[in-house]
Amino acid sequence: MTTFIFAGPSLSGESRQAAATGAVLLPPVAGGDLLRLGAGPGDVVGIIDGYFQRRPAVRHKEVLDLLAAGVQVHGGASMGALRAAELSVFGMVGHGRIFRDYLCGDITADDEVALLHGTDEEGYQPYTLALVNVRYALTDARRAGLITSAVAEAVLRDAARLPFTERTHASILEMAAGSGALGSRDLGTLERVLLAAPDVKRLDAQQMIDALLHPPPAADATPTTAVRDWTLHETLHLRSWKMTARGHNDPVAGWVPEAHVHGFVQVLAADYAAFREQVATRYLAAAEPARRGTGESATPSTRSQPGGHTAPTKGMWPTGRAHRPGRHGDPRRSDEDVSRAALEHLTTLGYLSRQGRVDPGMERWCTVRERHLPPTVRVLKAAARALFPPAYLAWSDPFLDALKATGSYPAIQERFLECMRFNRALRRSRPGFVHQLRTDRMISHFTARWGGRHLADVALERGFATVDDLLAAARPFYLYDKANARRVEKDDRPIVIGG
Known part of the structure; x- marks a missing residue:
């Protein structure tokens, strides 16, 4: 069992040292921190202090996710007291006077526990009164x-x-x-x-620390009869936060989400369009035999999404362990066999008729030049773009899994880190500059980057429904790409996925 404690100004320096001897002592909690924690059944998480305003506050759904996984979550003194009062009905345990007053409604304003304080290096010195x-x-x-x-x-x-x-x-x-x-x-x-x-914040914080690190003997402990009678609904937002929580911490760039590495190559990799089509085709090919094995309906199972997306629903994807994202069927199968199986699956779903007609909704995902290609070629290209919208990738991202399996992933990850470090240095020297970028200059840059091609076609090939979607995804990488354009030409360092 591991005990994690998130604390800042509500603990004195002496109390922090004492807590660190019996627990993993962490800075004030912020949005996403609980999902990155790696806590499991039997572990204990104590929330005392937490950020808000400057950083996203810890979300209620993150606490519920821990509780649903069998983690004990306690709160008191500050942000912890607030969240414990809000989530006590779900099993979060509250401590102290402040928690009780939030719980009964004597205190209602969130900002009553807020204060301005120093950094970790400054010992979280309070500058204002709570x-x-x-x-x-x-x-x-x-x-x-x-x-x-x-x-x-x-x-x-x-x-x-x-x-x-x-x-x-x-x-x-x-x-x-x-x-x-x-x-x-x-x-x-x-x-x-x-x-x-x-x-009182420090008194409550110390009370909670004592309760977590020095619990009463089992014979003297108050028995608990709490039974979890609720079910966690894993929403799209929670799945997206969990995807962002997969990654590692870089000492300069900060948290590096794996999903953002995929976004990086989706915008900048020279061969991304071909990579996406190959991965999607193998994924679809693996889905067809899995569907047959489960006996699922052979009717189309998609729904329209804003922006022209088509999102897969029941019956679309394989369900067995052997066909989970990142396992795209037998790699020894020939390209012809893979394409044939993928086409069979798309036919089963109604995107391609037995007479060779492509569903009109899929046709809009083909570029102008592609509309003259054979129907079987068009539907495979369209499927790689239309059937994997961001909402689906939040649940499973076969492109990220395939990218990580390539020999080029370490080099690509390093380039992404280079971009993040570049952006962090830029934000320090010119805060807010990235949000003030001119769209017309971005369009000019990426149009030139892709040989003067129409950006609507470039967007489609890379899985974006519109040019606006492409530009929104490209914004964090634009200045880095522009600054590195001459260097790429000089030392031949284009971003390539390869095999």
């Missing part, structure tokens, strides 16, 4: 008779109007003084209350 600590300080002072309810309510209301990045002792006192609701005596009392207030 509103929840101000709330508790005022409540405790009112109960002790130090301030009236009216004063407590006025100060809390004014503090809540401040952005969380501006909530400091000085700014809260300044607002209280400017409101006219407090006399000089009340202001002096308020200053002392705020300065002496306990950090």
Whole structure:
């Protein structure tokens, strides 16, 4: 069993050192971190602090995915308390005063636990006050008779109007003084209350750490009767996030998703169109015998997608282990046998009639020059483009699997890393520049790159429904490709997949 703890400013330096001796201590959690964690049944994940605004916040579906996999998930003090209150009904365990108040509705605003803090190297030094600590300080002072309810309510209301990045002792006192609701005596009392207030976030965080790292003996533990009575629905978004979570961390480029490597070659590899058609044809060929073995219906099973996509549904793909993505049938089969099996499958699905007529919906995926080719050739080219939209690739990506099986994958991955490092350096020197790129210049560059060909044809050959889709996918690689164009010509380093 492994215990993972995500924590930042809510743990003191001493507590962080203690936690690191009994658990894997990680920075504040952000969107995608839980999916990259690799936690399994019996493992424990504790969420204390989490990012938002600057980075995507940890998603509820990520927590549910862990819970469904048999991972214990705990939360308290900050982002963890918020998520635990929202997901306690699904089995996430909450700890501390802040969690309880979120759960019962006494606290509702997400930003009450937010604060501005330093980096890991700075020990996550807090620069502002968490509103929840101000709330508790005022409540405790009112109960002790130090301030009236009216004063407590006025100060809390004014503090809540401040952005969380501006909530400091000085700014809260300044607002209280400017409101006219407090006399000089009340202001002096308020200053002392705020300065002496306990950090409830840190108290809750320590309580959770103690519960995770020093649980009571089994005989003294409170028995749990919780039974998971819900089913995780693996949505397209969750599948997409999981695909992005497959990858590795580069010290310079950061997280490198495998799926993005496929996107890189889809835009820039000289031989991608031929690669895509070959992989798709073998995949379709493997699907036909698998369909026969399961006895599935031989009726067409597709649905239209926005942008002209056709997405496969039940009956389209092989279901047996031997035909999962990345296993594209017997490699010893001749190209003729593979094409014949793929065509049989497309005929079964209704994309090609026995009389040799191609489904009109597939014809729009052929370039102008391809429309004069024989029907069997046209339908194979169209199928490689139409039947593998992004929504399908989120579930399984045969192109990525085939790409990883080639001898050129390490070199391609290195080129992709080079591109990511280039982009990161560019963002540091000119933040936001990538989002301000002119579309007309991108069109000119890629038109010239592909020999002056119409970009609509280039887009289709590479599996994009429209030029806009191609340009959207190409945007992260455009400046790198443009900067490297002369070097490619000089040392003959085009991006090629090969065999």
